[in-house]
Amino acid sequence: MKNYLIKFIKSALPWAVALGLFYYLFQKVPPAQVLRSLRLVPVGYFIGFGLIYFLTLLTLDTAMLSRVLTRFDAPIRFFEVLPGRCVTYLVALLNYNAGQAALALYLKRRRGVSFFKTLGCIFFISVIDLYWVIFLAFLGTFFFVPTSELFPIGAWVRNLAYLAFAAMILHLAFWRGCFGRILPERFHFRLGDWLRGRHLFQAFHHATLADYFRMALLRFPIHATVISAFWVVVRLSGAKIAFHEIAAATPIILLLGAIPLTPGGLGAVQIATVKLLQDRVVIPAALGTSVRPDELLLGLSLAWMTLNYSIKALSGLLSLAFSPASLYRETNE
Secondary structure, three states: OHHHHHHHHHHHHHHHHHHHHHHHHHHHOOHHHHHHHHHHOOHHHHHHHHHHHHHHHHHHHHHHHHHHHHHHOOOOOHHHHHHHHHHHHHHHOOOHHHHHHHHHHHHHHHHOOOHHHHHHHHHHHHHHHHHHHHHHHHHHHHHOOOOOOOOOHHHHHHHHHHHHHHHHHHHHHHHOOHHHHHOOHHHOOHHHHHHHOOHHHHHHHHOOHHHHHHHHHHHHHHHHHHHHHHHHHHHHOOOEOOHHHHHHHHHHHHHHHOOOOOHHHOOHHHHHHHHHHOOOOEOOHHHOOOOOHHHHHHHHHHHHHHHHHHHHHHHHHHHHHHOOHHHHOOOOO
């Protein structure tokens, strides 16, 4: 009973935090005003851009995953990964880890590749993504100074970036076995050798510095697309904001959303978006509306998130419809 209670609390707490954040937001910006702000958005163009955005990210993400799997696991073609990647998006909406496991299981059943090696490749990409977000947020602090903040965001981001840089050096040294070549044998750790021998960590063990740079460069277009997209969304509403403001602030917003307090940054991303950008958005008087920037930003952030989740879910359902369900189910074999 105690274990079930602990599991329930662990599952419910992030959602409780998210609900608390939304309660705070809607106290500041009533839901009726948020809905009113969305009247400025042309629905057709908004959905069309969302589809283009999703297809761009899906193509880049699948191509990158295919490249990493080919490098560290087995030759996997783009169209072999694509259906599983779409299903990953669907399952990850409910549980991120289960989504990645579904892709690994799919490739194991379809191509016979190692389940844990595939998970390791996905983890490898996630680490590169995290470092990109931290680095871009670090750069953003030099070009974006928040006019209102709940805590010193700039200093926090920079300190985190310094720690991440030090961690990256230690990370590379550990997985490449540098400590074992430098330290005397009596200081060697058996656990390190054991970890480097596991399929789950093969990508990290075999990746060279050139691999990290190459994969990071291939991943950059995804981050550039994510950063640019919200600027387009704001412009679709008729409001104005300088592109460099969005480019500098978005990585900071994403980094704040990556703090594991709420599911997928839900609530945290919306608060950060409103707090950081509300003084930078200009709604022209020619639009003939009394909508405030904070109302518009909250409405756009929620609408953009909902649209993306909906398209991801639809792509996953379509992939499931055309793929044997047994490819994603574990059996007792």
